[in-house]
Amino acid sequence: MSSRETGQAYPVSSEAKIRVEDLHKSFGNHVVLDGIDLDVGTGEALVVVGPSGTGKSVLLKHLIGLLRPDSGRVIVDGQDLWAMDHLERVNFRKKFGMSFQEGALFDSMTVYDNIAFPLRRSGKKPAQVRERVEECLELVQLPNIASKRPSELSGGMRRRVGFARAIAHKPEILLFDEPNTGLDPIMTDIIAEVILGIRKQLRATIVTITHHIPSARKIGDRLALLSGGHILFQGSPDEFMKSHDPAVRQFVEGRATGPLTGEFEKGLHRTIGEAR
Amino acid sequence: MIQRFLEPIGNVVIRLFEETGRFFIMLGRILFWSPRPPYDIREHFKQMQRVGVDSIPVVFLTMLFTGMVLSLQAYNGFARFNATSLVGSVVTLSLMRELSPVLSALMVTGRVGSSMAAEIGSMRVTEQIDALEALATEPVQYLFVPRVFASVLMMPLLVVMGDVIGMIGGYFVAVSLLGTNSVTYYDSQFNYVDMVDFTSGIIKAAVFGLIFSVVACVRGYYTVGGAEGVGRSTTRAVVVASLTILLVDFFLTRLLF
Numbered sequence: 001m002s003s004r005e006t007g008q009a010y011p012v013s014s015e016a017k018i019r020v021e022d023l024h025k026s027f028g029n030h031v032v033l034d035g036i037d038l039d040v041g042t043g044e045a046l047v048v049v050g051p052s053g054t055g056k057s058v059l060l061k062h063l064i065g066l067l068r069p070d071s072g073r074v075i076v077d078g079q080d081l082w083a084m085d086h087l088e089r090v091n092f093r094k095k096f097g098m099s100f101q102e103g104a105l106f107d108s109m110t111v112y113d114n115i116a117f118p119l120r121r122s123g124k125k126p127a128q129v130r131e132r133v134e135e136c137l138e139l140v141q142l143p144n145i146a147s148k149r150p151s152e153l154s155g156g157m158r159r160r161v162g163f164a165r166a167i168a169h170k171p172e173i174l175l176f177d178e179p180n181t182g183l184d185p186i187m188t189d190i191i192a193e194v195i196l197g198i199r200k201q202l203r204a205t206i207v208t209i210t211h212h213i214p215s216a217r218k219i220g221d222r223l224a225l226l227s228g229g230h231i232l233f234q235g236s237p238d239e240f241m242k243s244h245d246p247a248v249r250q251f252v253e254g255r256a257t258g259p260l261t262g263e264f265e266k267g268l269h270r271t272i273g274e275a276r
Numbered sequence: 277m278i279q280r281f282l283e284p285i286g287n288v289v290i291r292l293f294e295e296t297g298r299f300f301i302m303l304g305r306i307l308f309w310s311p312r313p314p315y316d317i318r319e320h321f322k323q324m325q326r327v328g329v330d331s332i333p334v335v336f337l338t339m340l341f342t343g344m345v346l347s348l349q350a351y352n353g354f355a356r357f358n359a360t361s362l363v364g365s366v367v368t369l370s371l372m373r374e375l376s377p378v379l380s381a382l383m384v385t386g387r388v389g390s391s392m393a394a395e396i397g398s399m400r401v402t403e404q405i406d407a408l409e410a411l412a413t414e415p416v417q418y419l420f421v422p423r424v425f426a427s428v429l430m431m432p433l434l435v436v437m438g439d440v441i442g443m444i445g446g447y448f449v450a451v452s453l454l455g456t457n458s459v460t461y462y463d464s465q466f467n468y469v470d471m472v473d474f475t476s477g478i479i480k481a482a483v484f485g486l487i488f489s490v491v492a493c494v495r496g497y498y499t500v501g502g503a504e505g506v507g508r509s510t511t512r513a514v515v516v517a518s519l520t521i522l523l524v525d526f527f528l529t530r531l532l533f
Contacts, residue, residue: 066406090414098410104403118411121314165411175410 016075017042017173017205018063023072025058032058034229036072045199045206047220049213049251051260054227056209057101060175063207064096065089076173094122097166097204098175103158105150111137111161112146118169136164139201140194156187160194167198174198176208180215192218213252217241225251227260295494295516302416302494303486306424309417316418323422327388327485328430332437334387335380339438342375343367343445351454360456364464367446372469372477376438378525381431381484385517389488392423393513396496397506405497415497424489431485432478439477476532483528484521491517 016039023036032055040046048056061067062074065081074081081089105114115136119129137143140160150158159179166174176195180188192215199206199219210216216223217237225233225240225248232247233240240248250258350363396419399405408415443465450456495513499505 061406064410066409090409090412093410093412096410096412098407100403100407100410102402104407106399106404106407107402117413121411121413123314165407169411 015042016040017044017077018207019073019075020059020062021073021075023059023062023074024070025055025062025067026070031229033062033069036226036229036231038224038231038234040205040207043203043205045208045219045221046224047208047210047216047222048224048226049209049211049216050226051251052211055229056226057177059226060098060177060207060209063173064093064098064175094169095172096175097169097171097173099159099162099166099177099179101178101181102155103150103162105158105161105165107150109150110146111148111150111153114150114161115146115165115168117165122169132168133164136168137161139167139197140164141190156183156191159183159191163194163198167202170202172204174202174204174206176206176210178209178211180210180212188212188215189218191215195219227251298494298498299490302420302497303490305416306420306490306493309414310421310425312417316422319418319422320425323426324430326391327384327423327426327489328433331384331387331430331434334383335434335438336441338379338383339371339376339442340445342379343371343442344449346370346375346442347446347449348454351450351456361460361464363450363456364446364461364466365468367450368443368465368469369473371442371446372439372473374477374525374529376442377431377435377477377480377484378521380434380438381481381488381521382518384427384431384434384485385488385521386514388427389492389517390510390514392489392492393496394506394510396493397499397509398503400497400499401502401505420490420493420497423493424486427485427489428482429485431481435477435481439474476529479532480525480528483524487520487524488517491520 018038018040020036020038023033023038024031025033036059038046038059048059050056058067062069063076065074068082076092076095079092081092084092105111106117109117112133115133116129119132124132133146134143137146140163142157142160142164145153145157145161150161153161163176163179179195180191183191195206195208196219198204206219208216208219210219217240220237222234223237223240224231227247233243233245235243241252243249247259249255250260346367347363350366351360354360354363354366396405399419405415405419408418447458447461447465450461451458492513495509495516499509501508
């Protein structure tokens with residue numbers, strides 16, 4: 001699937017682990033997703049990139065069934081998430097691990113209890129829980145912070161504890177929502193390395209959302225550009241970087257004008273016109 | 277002109293129905309999830325302590341002074357037609373049937389209901405509720421069931437304590453300050469008082485516990501808009517729960533007795 005060396009190191013199957021079919025979602029009058037079709041192969045690492053506010057997180061929340069599509073289907077392991085009853089869907093989420101933008105750690109608990117949470121819920125014994133929590137903290141390169149509270153941690157640490165919590169129960173699918181937004185360049189790269197480390201150990205299917213191109217290239221077998229409610233481009237990181245598609249070019253080069261900001265420009269002209 | 281007049285009224289009616297609908301849907305979900313494992317006993321005890329044990333000082337002081345002022349007022353009024361021997365009965369009846377459940381519920385709503393709404397609201401805006409769901413945990417089961425269960429169980433216990441403390445307050449004022457004969461007053465406290473007076477207060481307390489906890493959970497759960505939204509949810513939880521308690525109190529009294 002990918003021509004990149006890192007991609008070839010992991011078994012990637014062409015069989016779709018996650019399939020999104022004609023997904024539509026609006027909030028009030030605001031159309032966020034306008035017919036998304038997307039496949040993620042078993043063991044594949046897909047990175048969804050795109051400008052801020054284009055519904056990347058909304059797409060991710062649909063994959064795990066936190067949001068219900070207005071129309072269209074999300075199929076995971078051959079099962080339609082919204083054809084199940086509520087109880088089945090809650091249990092089905094055990095296949096998933098998800099890390100949130102700011103970590104979303106439970107601030108009433110210590111780091112240890114946060115990571116232990118999914119393990120205890122699934123009835124693991126205290127000794128097994130302790131062993132796995134330590135393993136996970138090591139994997140995210142944060143040993144010796146188990147007794148701290150989330151409020152005592154830096155942004156980068158909180159994200160990594162969020163990763164540790166997401167992988168504790170060894171999920172088959174991992175979703176990372178903007179894992180490196182708002183972090184310094186070094187921490188951004190550390191986060192990408194941690195994700196690669198997790199991938200190596202878990203061999204899970206991974207969907208990551210970011211707008212940081214170097215991280216996306218590092219993590220992903222395949223990149224998809226989401227804007228205006230549509231997937232505008234899909235391809236390997238090399239294809240993405242070499243693409244002549246104007247939207248891709250604008251995003252890669254980080255230009256203010258171009259097809260991705262058409263709506264924004266229209267709004268700007270209208271404002272200027274009204275001001276005159 | 278008419279439209280401008282009718283629009284706000286329509287909005288209030290819609291909001292009223294929306295709020296009521298959400299309350300009953302949430303109540304249904306809580307009932308659906310409460311018998312299902314896994315049971316988080318630790319969380320249950322934590323919430324019982326928060327609603328029950330930690331509210332003791334507030335309910336204690338509220339009911340002590342209510343009992344005292346009630347005794348004072350009743351004595352003042354009854355002295356006008358030489359019926360001071362009835363003060364004890366009036367104090368006990370008013371406390372058990374009405375004041376202890378309602379005032380305790382309002383105080384606990386302010387103390388615990390607000391903090392429940394704020395806690396759940398901030399969990400919502402920081403995506404902690406989404407995180408719970410992502411970890412294959414139903415927030416209704418993990419967060420709301422223990423809170424509602426603790427409130428329904430602890431409110432009656434607080435009210436029993438409130439009844440006793442209020443009666444002691446009333447006794448103290450009548451006997452020590454106003455010079456009523458202690459034996460007469462003690463006996464009059466239990467004249468005309470039936471078991472149903474006591475149990476009706478307990479039933480009310482449980483219903484009020486259910487109301488404020490479910491309202492707090494609903495308001496917290498549907499919080500939008502960051503820190504400001506959390507503030508709005510907290511205020512609305514307390515206002516809606518308090519008004520509902522007063523409204524339901526009337527209908528419960530009418531229905532039960």
